[in-house]
Amino acid sequence: MIANHYDWEPGSPPPLIRRHSEVKHAILRSYLVDYFLTLVSSPAQDRIRLTIVDGFCGGGGYLNSVGKNVPGSPIVILEAMREAKAK
DSSP states (O other): OOOOOOOOOTTSOOOBOOHHHHHHHHHHHHHHHHHHHHHTTOTTOSOOOOOOOOTTOTTSEEEOTTSOEEEOHHHHHHHHHHHHHHO
């Protein structure tokens, strides 16, 4: 059986983030900002439809080693869209 490293319980604090998730989020953010900018680089497009599926997205938030809330990949994706829009 596969071990579950993260548990999200309503009303409970989020789990502590592990290094592999921190790295995933950094790569995801960097890639998506560039990807979104590439998608909108063609002025001939009026609209872009995009679906993103993250099969390992978790509960959307974590605590880091000092107890600060950090976003999970659903929030990282939204923040990457906002970051690309601001450029």
